[in-house]
Amino acid sequence: MTNKQSGGRLEPGTVIRAALELLDEKGLDALSTRAVADRLGVRMNTVLWHVKTKARMLELMADAVVGEIRLDDLPAAPEDRTRELARRYRRALLAHRDGAALVVGTYAAEPHTLRIAESLVEALLDSGLNEREAAWTTWAIVYFTLGLTQEEQAAGLQPLGDRLAHAISESSHPALHRALAHLTPDSFDDRFEFGLASILTGR
Numbered sequence: 001m002t003n004k005q006s007g008g009r010l011e012p013g014t015v016i017r018a019a020l021e022l023l024d025e026k027g028l029d030a031l032s033t034r035a036v037a038d039r040l041g042v043r044m045n046t047v048l049w050h051v052k053t054k055a056r057m058l059e060l061m062a063d064a065v066v067g068e069i070r071l072d073d074l075p076a077a078p079e080d081r082t083r084e085l086a087r088r089y090r091r092a093l094l095a096h097r098d099g100a101a102l103v104v105g106t107y108a109a110e111p112h113t114l115r116i117a118e119s120l121v122e123a124l125l126d127s128g129l130n131e132r133e134a135a136w137t138t139w140a141i142v143y144f145t146l147g148l149t150q151e152e153q154a155a156g157l158q159p160l161g162d163r164l165a166h167a168i169s170e171s172s173h174p175a176l177h178r179a180l181a182h183l184t185p186d187s188f189d190d191r192f193e194f195g196l197a198s199i200l201t202g203r
C-alpha cells in the first residue's frame with residue numbers, strides 16, 4: 001500500500017502544476033494547500049510533504065511562472081534584448097490569472113527567477129552600465145512590470161475607467177481631469193512601453 005503521507009508517487013512539479021491550474025481557475029485568494037490537495041485527491045499532509053508551507057508553495061509557483069519565459073531568439077543589441085526580456089516577463093505574468101500578484105508576493109531565489117535576472121543584468125552590463133546601475137535598473141524594470149501588470153489584471157476584474165471618471169472632478173482634481181483620457185484600461189500596452197523606455201533612457 002502506498003503511503004501518500006510520506007510523499008507517495010506525487011512529485012513537487014505535479015503539486016505546482018495543480019496549484020497553477022487552481023490559480024488560473026479561481027484566483028489567488030482561493031489558493032491554499034488544502035485546495036491543492038483536494039484537487040489532487042490527496043491529503044493535505046501529502047502536499048505539505050513536498051512544499052512544506054503555503055509560502056514555499058507560492059515561491060515555487062512564482063518561479064514556475066517565470067520559468068515560462070523563453071530566452072532563445074533574443075535580439076543581439078543589448079537595449080533591444082533588455083526590452084524584449086521585459087516584454088516576455090510581462091507576457092508570462094499575464095498568462096496566469098493573478099500572475100503578477102502571485103510573483104510580487106514572493107522573493108524567490110529559485111533557478112528560473114535567477115535565470116531571468118541574470119539575463120537582464122547581463123544585457124544591461126553589455127549596454128555599458130556599471131554593476132550597480134545594471135543591478136538597480138533590473139530591479140526597477142521588474143518592480144515596474146510587476147506593479148503595472150498587477151494593476152492591469154485587477155482592472156480586468158473591476159474596470160478602472162468608470163470608477164476614475166466618477167471619482168475625478170475638474171474642480172477638485174484639475175490635473176488628473178486633464179490626464180484622465182490617458183488612464184484608460186486599454187492603455188496598458190502603451191503605458192508599459194512608455195515606462196520601460198523611461199527607465200532605460202532616463203527620460
